[in-house]
Amino acid sequence: MSIRLTQYAHGGGCACKIPPGELEQIVSGLTGPSPTGGAAPPVANAELLVGLDGGDDAAVVRITGGTALVATADFFTPVVDDAYDWGRIAAANALSDVYAMGGTPVVAVNLLGWPRDVLPMELAAEVLRGGLEVARAAGCHVAGGHSVDDPEPKYGMAVTGVADPARLMRNDAGRPGLPLTLTKPLGIGVLNSRHKRTGEVFPQAVAAMTELNRDASAAALAAGATCATDVTGFGLLGHLHKLARASGVTARVDAAAVPYLEDARKALADGFVSGGSRRNLDWVRPHADLGTLHEDELLLLADAQTSGGLLIAGEVPGYPIIGELLPAQEGRTLTIR
Known part of the structure; x- marks a missing residue:
């Protein structure tokens, strides 16, 4: 009998993230002065840029x-x-954060949680094999890691890369007038929810999640982009809200221009929406003019992605433009038309 890994976890992929509003409350006190008073001690030969x-x-x-x-x-x-595909997806997702900053991954270490008395260790080996193959395709070394006995299986990577400090892509560098480019279609979340509940396999979703954001990052840098983020667990609307807020602008999305994976709308219509996607929409709703869009369309825009594409402030040849950045509108980071 085949083992369905998704049945051994309460959530799946980036949809199992702590909700964005709760997460911001947790880390809100970590950016100021030390709780014991005074500034953080200086670090020799290093300067924190982001x-x-x-x-x-x-x-x-x-x-x-x-x-x-x-x-x-x-x-x-x-x-x-x-298991092998999960490893590939998790590795591509971890590497994506480096690409989103305009960097090149150099070395990664594995992070593995495994219920060793419940699931065969041979499956864990397949997970690690998938991660290793994607890292190799990215030209990134994998050098060991850390594992724990865990009631739920978990896998990912800690990745270190390099970048030119003068050519970083940051989420606070957006400015009015720049178009918004999206490099992968949405809909991964609803298809993954359907897969978890029915066992149906969607090769188009696996292909999207395992595709490295390397080429998109290189194209964005070549086009002169300085502002980008990747679209993962907080959905397009959640990550765009963070980008617009950090940049002091308002982002306008043309909903009709947003691309979706095949079968995503059908999965939505059949009710396969994760709780994470609903929480994403609830989080951005107070900060957005959502126009007259139907709730289902808004849920797709807030769909929790796993290893999604890059969202870039700037035109990047070969990828669709889905909106633009506008001057800041009071109390509003997003407007949807």
Whole structure:
């Protein structure tokens, strides 16, 4: 009998993230002065360029020699039943944070939680094999990692990359007049929800989740982009809200221009919406003019993605434009038409 990994976890993929509003409350006190008084101690030969303040995709530190180090970690519960594919997806998702900053991944370490008395260790080996193959395709070393005995299976990577500190893509660098480019279609969340509940396999979703954001990042840098983020668990609307808020602008989305994976609308119509997607929409609703769009359309725009594409402030050849950045409108980071 085949083992369905998604049945061993309460959530799946980036939809199992802590809700964005709760997460912001947790970290809200971590960006100011030390609780014991005074500033953080200086670090020799290192300067923090990107930290917690803007809620960006990764931390960036400038070191000697004109190099910036990009550091991130990402892991989640199974998003598909196939162990090898889950490993590939989780690795591509972890690497994406480095690409979103305009960096190149250099080395990764595995993060594995496994219910060793419940699931065969051979499946864990398949997860790690999938992660290794995607990292190799990205030209990124994998050097060990850490594992724990866990009631739920979890897998991901901590990744370190390098970037040019003068050519970073940050989520606080947007400015009015820039178009918004999206490099992967939406709909991964509803298709993954259907897969978890029915066992149906959607190759188009697996292909999208395992596609590296390397080429999209390189194209964005070549086009001169300085502002980007990736679209993952907080959905397009959630990540765009964070980008617009950090940049001090309002983002307008043309809903008709947003691309979706095949069968995504059918999965939505059949009720396969994760709780994470609903929480995403609830989070952005007070900050948005949602126009006259039907609730179902809004849920697709807020759909919790796993290993989604890049959202770039700027025109990038070969990828669709889905909106633009506008001057800030009081009390509103998003407007949908």
